[in-house]
Every structure is written in C-alpha cells, then in structure tokens.
Amino acid sequence: MNTSEAPIFIGIDGGGTKCRAVVFDREYNQLSTAVAGPANVAKYGKLAYDEMLAAVREALHRLNLEIESEQHRLFVGAGLAGVNVPSAARALQQWQHPFARFDFTSDIHAALLGAHNGNDGAVLIAGTGSCAAGLKGNAVKQFGGHGFALGDKGSGAWLGKTALAKTLESLDGVILASDFTRDLQQHLSIRSANDIVDVYNQAPPSAFAELAPLVIAAARDRDPIALPIVVEGAVYLSNIASRALIYSGNKLALVGGVIEGILPWLDENLNPSTASAHHGPEHGAVIYQRTKLQAKGQ
C-alpha cells in the first residue's frame, strides 16, 4: 500500500467547552493534535460540527496535510457530549461530513474505551463537570453527569459554585466567614454580594471551575467552610464511582482535572479497584470506530 493511501485515523473528544482531535497511525501512535471550540452537539448543533472540522483541519495541517486532498483515507471517530439527546444524534447521522468514514458515540463511551483499552471497566470523571460510568460488553451505564444546573456534584464547577454560595451567605451574615471565604473575596476583588452576583449569575460552568483549586487548597488546610464542601463532593463522587464499578465488574479509572485534588477524600475502599487510564478519549473514539468496522467485516 502506498503511504499516501494508508488510512489516517483521527479521534475526536468533543465536550461542552472544547473539542480535541488527535491523528493516530495504525498502531495508535499519536502524530498530531489540535483543539477547537465546544462540540456538545445537543447544545451547539451545526456549530459543533464546524468545531470538529476546525480541530481536524488544524491537526492535519500540522502534518502538512489537508482534509480535501486526503478525504478518501480519513477515518474519523468521535466521542461527543450531547449525543444522548435523540434529536441531536439523528441530526448528526445526517451530517454530510468530508471524511471517508465518520462514526460517533458518547463522550463517556469513548472515555471508557480509551481508559480500559476497549475492555470492560468503569471511569470516574471529575473535571468541569462530574460523572461515573461503567462499560460491560457494548452497554454503557451512566451515573450522575446531569449538568451544571441539576447535578455535577463534586465537579470543579460545583465546587466553585458552592464556595461562592457560601461566601454570599457569609457576606449576608447568616454563616460565619472563614479564612477561605475572605481569601476568595480578595482573590476576586469582591466588596459586596452584588459583585459576585454581577459576575457569576450568568457565567458558564468553566468560570466556576476556575475556583476549584482554591477550594481544594483550603480544604487541605481544614478550612471550616471549604472542607465540608469538598467532603460532600467526594462522598457523592465515591457513591457514583461505586455504582459504576459494581456495574462493570472490573477496574475503575479516575480522570479529569479535579480528580487529583479530590483524591484524598475519596472512599479508600475504592483504592484496590483503581487503575490508571490506559489512553484518552480520542484514542477511545478510534477504538470505537475500529470495533464498528470489524463488526462489518471491513
């Protein structure tokens, strides 16, 4: 096979804040990567498709390749937020994509496939949002992950939001302030409750998640406001992780930007079952596509 005819495998991880494309060779060596804007297909629709294209275009460009000239050998797999919404999945199935082949599944499924290299297993994800999930055969079962407004307890956004709510209560004098709430006020140059409301009332989850490291650092110092917040989040994360672990009957991988910080408070009974994630979700998305191709005998 001529080199220029060899298939190019591209995995996409599309979330609510950004989307990443990774170009792999046949042995899953990472050749190039690029990031574009949010690709939650339920929330952003066709704009999410444009972001996927932008990430793929840039990742190829770094290899001096173009989508247009390589179209016939681009095999793209994507794990995307929002495909659990049936109307979003139906719309995406109709997408006139410029690839030889495009397969998609949920971001959670791709994360599971990547973390356990295609085998059964569970993940606990704590980043901007939070979620646990188990993979057993082809079936994925999700626990938590219900979004910023109603769930995502223990996530970076939830830690930040809860800390701000407590800071507001301390400014109202209905709870005692702590070193942490005073530090947070100073950090954000807040003089009154209105300053917080002005900035955060319509802010996206990522703006709240930026505060998570401060909450975790204060919990480590046993601050009386920050510690109970982190403990409540960690108890919830331990609960959803346990359910996912039992469902999958295998190992639990911990992933996401907040996991390391919250680790000391997670239920230690989970420790013996914990394993490092093998690969990222972009890799998982390519595994997903290969499984589909194999099922078709291609």
Added chain:
Amino acid sequence: MNTSEAPIFIGIDGGGTKCRAVVFDREYNQLSTAVAGPANVAKYGKLAYDEMLAAVREALHRLNLEIESEQHRLFVGAGLAGVNVPSAARALQQWQHPFARFDFTSDIHAALLGAHNGNDGAVLIAGTGSCAAGLKGNAVKQFGGHGFALGDKGSGAWLGKTALAKTLESLDGVILASDFTRDLQQHLSIRSANDIVDVYNQAPPSAFAELAPLVIAAARDRDPIALPIVVEGAVYLSNIASRALIYSGNKLALVGGVIEGILPWLDENLNPSTASAHHGPEHGAVIYQRTKLQAKGQ
C-alpha cells in the same frame, strides 16, 4: 382642580417574570391594574421599559384613558428588579419616558414601603426567588436574594430544583427513592434521568417553582426526601429574616407565593414579630415617589 387635571398615580412592580402596573387615586384606592412581561432592567434593558409601558398602557386603557392624552398628569413610581446594578440604574435615568414624572427604586425597597405603609420594617419574600430585607429610615439592607444560580435558597425555584436533583440521585441509585420522588417522576412522565435533564437543564426559575407545591405537600406527609429539603430552606429563610428584622428594629411581613406553604417550618421565635403586609409593592412604589416629591417640596 378639573377632574381631567387631577394627577393619576401609577405604581409599577417590575420583576424577572412579570411586571404589574396599578392605577391609584389620591387616597390610594386601586382603580385599575394590568400585567405585562418581565421588567428586570439589568437583564432586559430597554425591553423592560417596553413592558412597563405596556402594563401602564393597558391599566389606563381599562379606565378608557390613553398615555398620550394624559401624559401631563401621569405620576409613575416603579420598584424594579435589577436597579441595584449601577449600569442599569444609569441607563434608566436617561429613559425618555412619556410621563409627567417617573421615579424608581428597587423592587425590594418598594415591597418594604408597601408592606409597612412607609414605616421601618422587614420583609421575608419567598416566591419564585427568595430574599429578606430591612428598612430603617431611608436605608435598605438586603439579605440573600442572590438569584437562581447562586442563592434563592428556600424559594419555590430552589425547592423544585433541589427536589429534581434528589430525584436524579435516586434514579442513579445513589440515594433511596421515596414516595415523593416516585410521585414526581409520574407527575412529570419521567422514565429516565435524561428526561429530566432534557426538560430542566436550561429551564427558567419559574419552571422549577411550579414544582414547589408538590415538595411542600410531601414534606407535610413527612416524606424522607421532601421534608429535609423544606426544612433546609426554612432554616435559611428564618436566618435571613432574623437578620432583616434585627436591622429594621420593627415588624416582619411575610410575602410571596411560597410563604404560606413553608410557614409551619419557619422559626417560631419569629412569630411575635410577624405582621401582615399592609399593601403590595405597587402601592410602595407610589409611596416612594410621594416621599421624593415631598422632599422636593412639591
């Protein structure tokens, strides 16, 4: 004075979900009333002005009067959500309104003036949102009322949101379901967690507040999920009400659509200080304007 030259007093209560205009005679008898869309001036800007105009126009129309022909004798006072945001207040001051005179203050200030007929006092408001405030002389101090995302604990929207979050946790199996969560599922025709997320993830506070009566009814039946939610809300409301009461040094008026339901759980130490609200916030807005006119010697 010719009847057609007598001033017409109009009070406006402008909130985040609707705005109401009431036409009063000189003795504060209510002659007519009309409701229009949301008038939070920080959130809706000039659209809020249009809603105020629509409510005034309709209230006058019901008396066979028009803004245009009565312009010279229309004295309009408004209590508006969002005027605590300095930029919104500055913009409103520049409004080329079609009235003889237009004065505005915050919705909270107008509620206080109405509830205590212009005297010092406190209010606890629990409707779609929640808030307490005290009036002492001309100074208003607010406790809570930080909006749906970060505060409004104990409000109708908060009760509904918290109940849905708990129902999601029960669907994930991380807490036990109760009669209440099962009834709520049935009431909303929910089969899976995704059904809740689809409907409520971007829903306005009023959609959550519609569920509050169900939460309160279940708490009355001592449901193990609903009862702690209502108790937590009531403890918070009691806390902010106490601070407002102490600040004002007078009586506490309880107002809003959720107050009656949550009353059994409010701190009974507040009872001796509780008084019925004399008047509504539209009346309070007219009192506000009269006080300003008197201060100017008009």
